[in-house]
Amino acid sequence: MVARQVLATDPAVLADLAAARLGEAAFRRELSRVDDAGFDGPSLMPGWTRRHLVAHVGYNARALSRLVVWADTGVETPMYASPEARNAEIDLGSTLRPQALRSLAEHAAIELDVRWRDLPEDRWAAPVRTAQGREVPVRETLWLRQREVWLHxxxxxxxxRVRDLPEEFLARLLPDVLGAWSRRGEGAGLRLVSGQRSWGADAAAASSVVCGDLPDLVAWATGRASGPTGDALEWVGEGPRAAPRWL
Incomplete structure (x- = not known):
């Protein structure tokens, strides 16, 4: 039997699909290092056990699959019925047995990959709406899933560790985080600097300049630093301070 091929031909889409698959593999590898008893332990997400985290990653794949179906059929299929429904789904999922949670994460990821594989080339620009209410082309689901699996x-x-993540991913993630701050009117006056690269406010308008390695900047900006103010960072001007909320 001949294997079915990805219908997309856009090189940028294909590159993002490959990156999303690499992130999925990384999540599976890390999950395989957690034994069943470890599911009851805390994750690095405040207030969540690993059970909650794995349920969330699985249900996120299902939610993104709904967006791909929306793009393919033209029938509006939101990620979640409501924020409350999303939270209730995660709470319920966290009560599943470890093997059921492993199966949920694996099978939901496979379903999403199949949806991407079978989406016709002319549908990748179709608009859908994220859980935050942003209208984006469905190709954005490839990036949304990369964020999900790498960080979780x-x-x-x-x-x-954040330091172990691909540099290309980190360099794309940081301006994404700053963009979310900007849409909410937060982070004004912040300038982030790593070597010759910088993000955020222009040098003349910056009230706080945060300097450090790219992984340390990303860890701070996404709330994953060793301390809320980024212990490995150097601050110039106002600060140090905790990063604004990202999502």
Whole structure:
């Protein structure tokens, strides 16, 4: 039997699909390092056990699959009925047995990958709406899933660190975080600097300049630093301070 091929031909889409699959593999690898008893332990997400985290990652794949169906059929299919429904789903999922949670994460990821594989080339620009209410082309689901699996692979607390994530991913993530701050009117006057690269406010308008390695900047900006003010960072001007909320 001939294997079915990805219908997309856009090189940028194909590159993002490959990156999303790499992130999925990283999450599976980290999850395999957690034994069943470890599911009851805390994740690095405040207030969540690993049970909650794995349920969330699985249900996120299902939610993104709904967006791909929306793009494919033209029938509006939101990620979640409501924020409350999303939270209730995670809470309920966290009560599943470890093997059921492993199966949920694996099978939901496979379903999402199949949806991406079978989406026709002319549908990748179709508009859908994220859980935050932003209208984006469905190709954005590839990036949303990359964020999900890479960061939550770290949040499993099985050994992977932000510093271990691909530099290309980190360099794309940081302006994404700053963009979320800007849309909410937060983070004004912040300038982040790593070597010759910088993000955020222009040098003349910056009231706080945060300097450090890219992984340390990302860890601070996403709330995953060793301390709320980023212990490994150097601050110039106002600060140090905790990063604004990202999502």
């Amino acid at each position: 692979a770290v949040d499993l607390g099985a050994g992977l």
